[in-house]
Amino acid sequence: DTAVSQTPKYLVTQMGNDKSIKCEQNLGHDTMYWYKQDSKKFLKIMFSYNNKELIINETVPNRFSPKSPDKAHLNLHINSLELGDSAVYFCASSPSAGNTIYFGEGSWLTVV
Amino acid sequence: GESVGLHLPTLSVQEGDNSIINCAYSNSASDYFIWYKQESGKGPQFIIDIRSNMDKRQGQRVTVLLNKTVKHLSLQIAATQPGDSAVYFCAETAGNNRKLIWGLGTSLAVNP
Incomplete structure (x- = not known):
């Protein structure tokens, strides 16, 4: 069973579109994160939620909006x-x- | 072979040799350190961790060494395999918010 699963795995889209990436964890963890990794493999934290509450919000464009409907899910919407x-x-x-x-x-x- | 971290160098070793990957961490107050491995096309995976009250910890074929005096962390892989x-x-992490600070990564290439 996949512990942290996210969909879609691949997404090709045009400039100006709005898209979402969904994430679910079945580990019973309290804290969830979104990271961005660039072409040089640098890992940059974007957001962190603890029990559905936002605890880390790094400097990212406000076109990125995370949503945590419950502590097992953290979705990322990009406008x-x-x-x-x-x-x-x-x-x-x-x-x-x-x-x-x-x-x-x-x-x-x-x-x- | 050895490498020095915080930029993304490539360490190339022969199969069967021991590898040493180095990391210079930034915060003298950091009290917990983790090594992750990221294979091509996959997410980072936990390898081993160490707390600041230790200077060495061993796992299966891997050893982490911590030198707090010079803020240096290393990962040793015995009998490196493809x-x-x-x-x-x-x-590394420290402080009340426990935010993880990531190094830039080291690429390890194992030659058969």
Whole structure:
């Protein structure tokens, strides 16, 4: 069973479109994250939620909006996609903030 | 072979040799450190962790060494195998918010 699952795995879309990436974890963790990884493999945290409450909100464009309907889900919605949004987006979870983080398999977003 | 982290170098080793991946962490108050392995096309996976009250911890074929005096962390992989080829990240955490700070990664290439 996949512990942290995210969909879609691959997404190719045009500039200006709005898209969502969904994430679910079945580990019973309290904390969930969204990370962005660029072409140089640098991992940058975007958001972190603890029990549905936003606890980390790094400097990202407000076109990115996370939503956590419950502590097992953290979805990422992106409005007005730009070329620079092309990256791999990883969802992750941990028992609590600062503990070992378990990552999903990633969503490859390509904006054309 | 050895490498120095926080930029993304490539460490190339022969199968069967020992590998040493280094990481210079940034915060002297960091008290928890984690090594992750990211294979091509996948999300980062936890390898081993160490707390600041220890200076060495061993796992299966892997050893993490922590030198708090010089803020240095290393991952040693014994008898490196082709399946060890991946990008390796160190991460540190400190403070009340327990936010993980990620290194830039080291790419390990194992030659058969």
